[in-house]
Amino acid sequence: MSTYSELTQREQELLKIRRDSDTKAAQLVKMEKMLEQTKSLLDKKTESGPEKMGYQENMVADLEEKVRSSRRYRRNSLHHTQMLESQMKTVKGELVGTLDHLQELRNVLRRSQQKAEERKATMEKLAAGLR
Template identity: 90%
Template sequence: MSKFHGELTQREQELLKIRRDSDTKAAQLVKMEKMLQQTKNLLDKKTESSSESMGYQENMEDLEEKVRSSRRYRRNSLHHTQMLESQMKTVKGELVGTLDHLQELRNVLRRSQQKAEERKAAMEKLAAGLR
């Protein structure tokens, strides 16, 4: 019986040891689960931060594209303005030529009117002389 008692005591000790090991392992498992949750939370935060960073990067890319587009628009506008200024100078030159021509025509018209009035006066004089 003492043999059974000794064997029972030994088995109880082994059972106690297994229970302690089990408790220790359970405590370690709880710690590991907490660490896993913390790691997951950190990863989620990093992902959010990365998403915000990606949003910031996309925002910067959009702004850079807007700047490039704005520069292209400015260059095109400048080119268009230069073309319009050139056309305006051409038209101005043509207008000056047309104005000069109109002044010449006006002078011709005045001389013609003067000659017509002189002829009219001469004809009236002749008509008066014939009566």
């Protein structure tokens, strides 16, 4: 059943996105701590030379950009996860409807086969009676 495999694949994608999102969230927390530590060090080292301060400021700016980038990635991942969850619910609903319809068709087929067998038996009786 290809719909089932699509659903399983979507569920796997969803789990991967959730794991990636959790990993990025943990990285974000770690980077925020590093940023705070770096800012704290910068505040303590006001007597450092201007070249060293420039390097530290660049490092802080880089860390801040990484934090912003991670936040954007996490927001996008969460949005994508929500979209996939919504699509999965839709697919599950469609599957339920399809299964119900297939069961109805199976019942109709069984009744038709039963009637055909009854007609065949009647025809055989008639044919036997004509001989």
